[in-house]
Amino acid sequence: MPEWLNILIRSVVSLAYLLFLTRLIGKRQLSQMTFFEYTVGITIGSIAAVIATDLDGPIIYGLLAMTIYGLVPILLAWLALKSKWLRDLIGGRSTVLIKNGKIMEDNLRKERMSVEELMQHLRMKNAFQAADVEFAVLEANGSxxxxxxxxxxxxxxxxxxxxxxxxxxxxxxxxxGEIMDEPLATIGFNRQWLKTELEKTGVALENVFLGQVDGNGQLYVDLYDDKIQVPQPQILKQVHAVLKKCQADLELYALAAQDQTVKQTFERDAKRMQEMIEQLTPLMTR
Structure with a gap:
């Protein structure tokens, strides 16, 4: 077998097996991994590279090593669920950096973190003064x-x-520019409803880059041409304005009524309408 073909086969096999192991280990992002998991990930990647280039060694040995490095974190993670001591040993412990607005200098030195690094982390949390922070902790994953x-x-x-x-x-x-039928059915609408909403905004389906329906059933679209301004949905705000006008009209009718019974009826209805508006306002004005 030519060497280039051997390298190609080994690379594809090692890459496919590497993908399988990473899916098996979990879906954590790099920032969420512990130092142990990070080290294991680097080692598995190095073994995969060796498998692809070491033409003299059997490929099964490299796959076996990758399997061991892949299964050990899974086993330890399962055991860590039952033992806090093991969780602390593998993942480490969190460290308090600020308490009651006071920086814990000893803990900073213990974690080998400078004040500048601490302030950088705080600024990323929209805290620009240490005195504004009640409590800050360095998590086991470094955040x-x-x-x-x-x-x-x-x-x-x-x-x-x-x-x-x-x-x-x-x-x-x-x-x-393509209609997604499954999400549309999830919210209880169909293609005809969607096409009607697009006609209201004067937009053609093929010109829509992204279309989303919010929890209130309002359609928002983003077009390929950013220069075209699409009117934002105003249905709920219009309904809110109509309800407030109805309530104001009832109060006017109550003031203008001569008959006391009619006056009390309008006042009662105006009060009920006001209560209903207060309950619905959070839904219609957000």
Missing amino acids: VSALLKSDNQPITPKHMGQQVAPVKEPQTVILD
Whole structure:
């Protein structure tokens, strides 16, 4: 067999087996891997390269070595689920870097991290002063987690006592000018509905690069031609405005009514309408 063909076969086999092992080990991103997993990954890659170029050694030996290096992390991960000591040994422990706005200098030296590196991590968390951080910890995977002090955290609807409707996952219904039937069926719509919505915006299907439907059933499209401005959906805002107008009309009717019974009826209906608007506002104005 020619050497180039032998190298080709070995490369394809080692690459295919490497892909199989990486899928078997898991789907963690590089930033989520422990140092042990990172080391094992480098070693497996090196063995795969040796398999492709070492024409004298049997390929089965290299595949066996890759198998051992691939199965050991799986076995240790399973054992680590049952033993905290083993989890700490393999993955390491987290280290507190800031507590109550005070930098823990001894822990920084222990982790061989400079103050500049710490501040870089904090800036990536939108914290530009160490004094603004209530608690910061160096995780086992090398990333820094930071909790801002309560007076430096952004205000949320929960802080203001407001209820916000849950957000449903948007579905991609158009991709590269092609209708995606499965996501469309998932949200209970069909092609006819989609074509009707496109006609409302005056856009042809073949001109749509990406089309998504949000949790409220509104269609958003991105066109190939970025110079064309597509009007954003305003259905929910229009419904909200109509409801508020109806409520205002009921209050006007109540003020203008001469008959006391009619006046009380309009006032009651206006109050009910206002309560309904308050409940629906988070759904229609987000």
